Amino acid sequence: MRKIIYLITLLFIVFVGFLIYPFLKSNKSNSSKGNVKQQHILRNINSNHSNNFGKNWQQAQGIPVLCYHQIVSKVQFKKRPTPYAVTVSQFRNQINWLKKEHYKTLTIAQFYDYMTGKKPINEKFVLITFDDGLNDFSKHAQKILEKVNFKAVLFIYPTWVIAKKKRALKPWQIANLSKLGYDIESHTFWHPKLTKMNVKDQTFQFKRSRKFLKKWSKKKEISYLAYPFGLFNETSVGLLKKLSYKAAFTIFPGINLPGQNPYAFMRYMVVKGDSLKRFQQKLEKKSIPIFKSNPNFGAIIPSKGKNVTITIPTNLVTQNLALYYKRKKLKYKYNNENGKLTFFLKLKKGKIHNVNIKYKDGKINYRQTMLFNRLRSK
Secondary structure (H helix, E strand, O other): OHHHHHHHHHHHHHHHHHHHHHHHHHHHHHHHHHHHHHHHHHHHHHOOOOOOOHHHHHHOOOEOEEEEOEEEOHHHHHHOOOOOEEEHHHHHHHHHHHHHOOOEEOOHHHHHHHHOOOOOOOOOEEEEEEEEOEOHHHHHHHHHHHHOOOOOEEEEOHHHHHOOOOOEOOHHHHHHHHHOOOEEEEOOOOOOOHHHOOHHHHHHHHHHHHHHHHHHHOOOOOOEEEOHHHOOOHHHHHHHHHOOOOEEEOOOOOOEOOOOOOOOEOOEEOOOOOOHHHHHHHHHOEEOOOOEEEOOOOOEEOOOOEEEEEEOOOOOOHHHEEEEEOOEEEOEEEOOOOOEEEEEEOOOOOOOEEEEEEEEEOOEEEEEEEEEEEOOOO
């Protein structure tokens, strides 16, 4: 009797197992597919400046960043002409043109969200920045911006304010501007050439400027920085990341595209010699995106030279692609399947070492600037 009961039980277990096996197999397969999909998404999220435009990179919409310094009256300019000055009338015409062309200004946090892919770029945006911390902004620029409801970012170096220079903003003015919604961010502590500084000195510049700017602006955090003279090196970028700065800005020309290196955002310098037509052309220029660089932008290149590999869009026509260093064409190897371009770089004497990449597609010219540093002799 026991044997019969055991046999019936065994047959029942086998029968139930036969019924539920297809379901278990299907569920396991779906779970596996889900894990693969999740891993793929995580790889996409964690990839550093990946080539996410594919074949349509030319249609990708970017955001220009404008860099102003001095906004002066015509009388002021006659007394002390400088290429970094823009007259009040020039500035007014430029801002009115932006408004007429339906450009919308961004806060620096909004700009960062667009550049990191958190939001799609579906309108004409521009980021307006002012360097140094001159009271020209309060005297002239602020009224013009507020008339059309435009935002702006002020990159300030505190020693200019601490020294109570005649044309420097005062701490209470910085507080008021911050309260009104203008972004107050760092331009280092005393505007040095970071490429000449060691780790300790650069750390001081980033920390000290943040301390004063947080105090004056009443902000919880200072998260962005504009490099003095637009110069930086790998040490600068490493320290900014370590100190939780989210991004940094150069003064190299170009339109910023999502996925590019956030510690090398480009800006167009606006200067006295810019006619309204030239100003318009700056905003309408196109950039070729660089997704990766080995070594990184700002790296020190040894005196004997070094191979540099960058990742740019795929399937480019090599006859229309050129690299220049100090106006001299560089030889390169380009893989149109993965977008990797390799060239040998040996830097000459000098302070600034830019490699310019240019690509022509029909009547449209695309360009990009890369900064590297020369190993200095002790």
